[in-house]
Amino acid sequence: METTTAAHYPVNGRVRPWSIGSELLGHYDVEQQPANGTPSSTPDQQANPVGPVKDEEDLQAHPGLLRTSTTFYDRLITDWWWWELFSWLVSFLCVSAIVGVLLLYSGKKQPDFIIPGITINAFISVFAAVAKAALILPVSEAIGQLKWIWFQNDANLWDIDLFDGASRGPWGSMMLLLKSKCRHIVSLGAAITILALAFEPFFQQIVVYPERSVPVDQGTVSTAVTLDRQMAGSNSVKVAIDTVLMTNDIATRSAPSLCQTANCTWPFYSTLGLCHKCQDVSYLLEHTSCKEEVLPWAQVQTEVRRPCGYTLNNTFAVGRTAQGLETDRRQVVSLSTFIVGNDATPGPNISVWNTTVFHNMSLPIADFYVAYTPGGPSEVLKNATPVLQECVINWCSKVMQSAHFGGLLHDEVVETFPLDPGSQPGFIYDIYGHSPLSFSGPDNRTVAIGNGTTNALRAMIVEDIPQVLSQLTDFAFVEYTSWNFHQVAPYDIKPFLNNLTTYVSDTFRSVTNATEMVKGTAWAPEQFVSIRWEWIALPVLLLFSSLLLVLVTIFKSRRGGTAAWKSSVLATLLHGLTDDVRDKFDPRLSPSEIEVISRRLRVKLKTDGGNTNISLA
Numbered sequence: 020m021e022t023t024t025a026a027h028y029p030v031n032g033r034v035r036p037w038s039i040g041s042e043l044l045g046h047y048d049v050e051q052q053p054a055n056g057t058p059s060s061t062p063d064q065q066a067n068p069v070g071p072v073k074d075e076e077d078l079q080a081h082p083g084l085l086r087t088s089t090t091f092y093d094r095l096i097t098d099w100w101w102w103e104l105f106s107w108l109v110s111f112l113c114v115s116a117i118v119g120v121l122l123l124y125s126g127k128k129q130p131d132f133i134i135p136g137i138t139i140n141a142f143i144s145v146f147a148a149v150a151k152a153a154l155i156l157p158v159s160e161a162i163g164q165l166k167w168i169w170f171q172n173d174a175n176l177w178d179i180d181l182f183d184g185a186s187r188g189p190w191g192s193m194m195l196l197l198k199s200k201c202r203h204i205v206s207l208g209a210a211i212t213i214l215a216l217a218f219e220p221f222f223q224q225i226v227v228y229p230e231r232s233v234p235v236d237q238g239t240v241s242t243a244v245t246l247d248r249q250m251a252g253s254n255s256v257k258v259a260i261d262t263v264l265m266t267n268d269i270a271t272r273s274a275p276s277l278c279q280t281a282n283c284t285w286p287f288y289s290t291l292g293l294c295h296k297c298q299d300v301s302y303l304l305e306h307t308s309c310k311e312e313v314l315p316w317a318q319v320q321t322e323v324r325r326p327c328g329y330t331l332n333n334t335f336a337v338g339r340t341a342q343g344l345e346t347d348r349r350q351v352v353s354l355s356t357f358i359v360g361n362d363a364t365p366g367p368n369i370s371v372w373n374t375t376v377f378h379n380m381s382l383p384i385a386d387f388y389v390a391y392t393p394g395g396p397s398e399v400l401k402n403a404t405p406v407l408q409e410c411v412i413n414w415c416s417k418v419m420q421s422a423h424f425g426g427l428l429h430d431e432v433v434e435t436f437p438l439d440p441g442s443q444p445g446f447i448y449d450i451y452g453h454s455p456l457s458f459s460g461p462d463n464r465t466v467a468i469g470n471g472t473t474n475a476l477r478a479m480i481v482e483d484i485p486q487v488l489s490q491l492t493d494f495a496f497v498e499y500t501s502w503n504f505h506q507v508a509p510y511d512i513k514p515f516l517n518n519l520t521t522y523v524s525d526t527f528r529s530v531t532n533a534t535e536m537v538k539g540t541a542w543a544p545e546q547f548v549s550i551r552w553e554w555i556a557l558p559v560l561l562l563f564s565s566l567l568l569v570l571v572t573i574f575k576s577r578r579g580g581t582a583a584w585k586s587s588v589l590a591t592l593l594h595g596l597t598d599d600v601r602d603k604f605d606p607r608l609s610p611s612e613i614e615v616i617s618r619r620l621r622v623k624l625k626t627d628g629g630n631t632n633i634s635l636a
Contacts, residue, residue, distance in 0.1 A: 098583055100573055103157035107566055113150035114562055117143055121226060121550050129228050129546040139226060139548065147222040150558075151215055158215075158565050159186040161572040162195075162208040163586025168575055169205065175619070176600070186586050189213045204575070207568050211561050218561060224554040228546045236541035238283030240276040240421050240428065241534040242290040243527035247469030250530045251476045259526040263519040264483035265501050274430065274528035278423040278541055285421045285539030287433060291466040292524030293384065294415035294435050295516040298376045301407045304329040304336060304390065316340075316355075316487070329390070329405050331357065332372075336390035337405045339492075351396040351496075354488040354505055358481055359386035359409075375409055381437040382414040384473055385480045393510035395503075396489075396496040408512060412480060412520060414438050414468060421539070430525070438466075464535075 120133060120142060133139055166182035181198055184191025185208070192209035199206045250256075259272070276283070307314070309327035314335045316323045328338010336355045357372045374386055392398050392405045418434040490496055498506050504515045528534055576583060604613060 100157075100160075100569065100583065103160050103569055103585075106153045106156040107562075107569065110150045110153035110562060110565075113146045113153065114558060117146050117150075117222060118555070121548075124548040125550045127548055128233075129548055140223065143222050143226065144219070147219045147558075150562075151218045154218070154562060154565050155212065155215060157569045158208050158211050160585040161565075161568050162186040162192075162205055162212075164572050164576060164581070164583065165203075165205040165208070167581050167584055168572075168579060169203070171579060171581070180614075183586075185209050185212065189216055204568065204571050207564060211565055211568065214557065214561055218558050221554050221557045225551055227549050227551060229549050230544050230546050232282060232542035233545045234540045235543040236279055238276065238278040238280075238285070238423060238539040238541045239536040240283075240285055240423075240539065241274050241528045242288055242419070242464070242537050243466070243524070243530070243533055244291060244464060244535050245467045245469070245533050246291060246472050246527060246530070248471040248475045250469075250527075250533050251472045252479070253530060255530065256476070256523065256526055257479055259523050260479050260483055260519070263515075263522055264480070272522055272525045272529070273428040274421075274525050275534075276421070276423055276428045278428075280541045280543045281423065281426055282542040282544075283423040283539050284542065285419075285537055287418055287420055287462065288537045289416045289418050289436075289462050289464050289466070290524065290528060291468070292415060292417045292527060293412055293520040294417070294437070295410060295412050295513075295520050296377070296380075297408045297410040297513055297516065299406065300375050300388070300409050301405070303331055303375065304405060304407050305331075305333075307335075307338070309339070328352070328399070331355075331388065331390060331407065336407070337392050338399060349492045350489050351399050351492060352487055352489040353396045353399050354389070354391040354485070354502060356484050356486060357388040357390075358484070359388070374411075377409065377411045380411050380413055382468075382473070384412045384414065384477050385484075386411040387481075387484060389512055391505035391510075391512075393505060395498070395506035400492075406510075410512065410516060412516070414473070416466060417524060418462075432521075438468075 120139065124130065124133070124139065130139070133142055162182060163186045166179065169178060169182065178198070181191065181195045182205070185195035185205070189212055192212035196206055196209040196213070199209070201210075307326050307328060307330050309325055311325055313322045313324055314326050314330060314333065315321075316335045323335045323340040325341040326335045326338060327340070329336050334357075335352070337352050340350050340352065359372045359374050372388065374380075377383065377386055380386070386409070388407060388409050390405055390407045392403050394403060414437075416436045416438060417432050418436070420431045420433050422429050485502055488499055488502060502515070504510065504512055575581075
């Protein structure tokens, strides 16, 4: 078998084997090419190491140079930056499309699909991915172009690899960023490549779907507007009064309402109801020592012997008394009541008292004094100072704010207004009842109180007010089943009466033929599109930073006369290392050894005879 030995030719004083790459890089003259056809190219097809053919003189001087014509499209894409700018425009349009969709649906109900089969999140995901891909292309090309500008000054040979790595991904960009120390425009490109990792996740964080309540229907709640004697004296009202005044339970009752969604609200509305007011008049109490005397006792037509405690208008109120004829047995009185009225007050055993502070009260129902010792019977034995309050229960109009949630109706009294009969023509008033009255409430709702209604309601309340609360010292003191507020801190009657007036007022709203229905709004949950615009800051910053990077790169390239090679590998082949650089490397070195040497070797782009190569600095 015949063997063929590759031809070797002297180049710059050295003998090198011939190859196509060596020929293209200009290592041999045309005359030195072998005549036996070993090279695969003809003299007319040899590459020009100098650069593009400028005129006919170059063609005549170098008859072996390749020449061709290029299309407008080739020049547009390769020789300039229109392709990169178009790619940036695609990224900009994708981001604009996302922003447009978000603006369109912001604050609206979450749609199932914005186009058939495509949700908002899917739309954002696809367009964000396209925007990122289109964004990275001009950034990568700008980094590649800045590599040639970088080597116009002397730099480490290893920087070529750093720039190529940065144009390919985030890790290489991180290495280049550390190398440049943020003091070169290429640092911007490296930073964009790294931060682009968060481009799509940030877009996904922009839109959220919180829940809100939207009106879907109507709800209704009853309000009391008319009461007559029969309604006020009905069993339901009687039970309400008895529940509060004669038991130890805190009564609660909701007005009738209808809410199909279990979440309803109503505007402010007024309802006819009861109010109360108390004022301290303890200064009316007088102390009495345990002397041999007989005093009348509160409302009961009886007398007490040897009283020790306090009196009101010479009537025993609270303290200790002798029990019957047995003077050694003592009775402890911790609470007494005195009903305000006149000679027409019904009941043979009820005394009559005058008001002290509520002379001008509008439409009173029941007015009474309450004398009690805070802490109950045990504190009476300690001679604790008692309290005397005058309290009144009266008609009023209550402004309500109602809401239905959690399966229950929740009422709040926003404000109360007294019903003033002063403007009623022909008004006839006595302490027990009132003539028929009609009032316009704060919401222009008319309420009416029938003749005899006040008297009927007053009779039921007075009936349940205890005359006295007392216990014998022979037995251990116990807590009363009703009116025990004076035994339990803070020893205040006002919450007790508030419970009474609230419960009875709510009962009025349940009485047949006494109410009207107030319309409200029924709400249902709905998920809506909420845009967190702060999350778009990073994608927009990267988008316009990439445009700035490309524009600065174009400007620096044109100012320095650098061809738009960008990331093309052809530039490295055609303008590669000169012999003086290659001679520094032993062909037998490993890749790691070559990398270490290249980190120390300083090189620079130099032009010699029209041929630009990377030479030793």
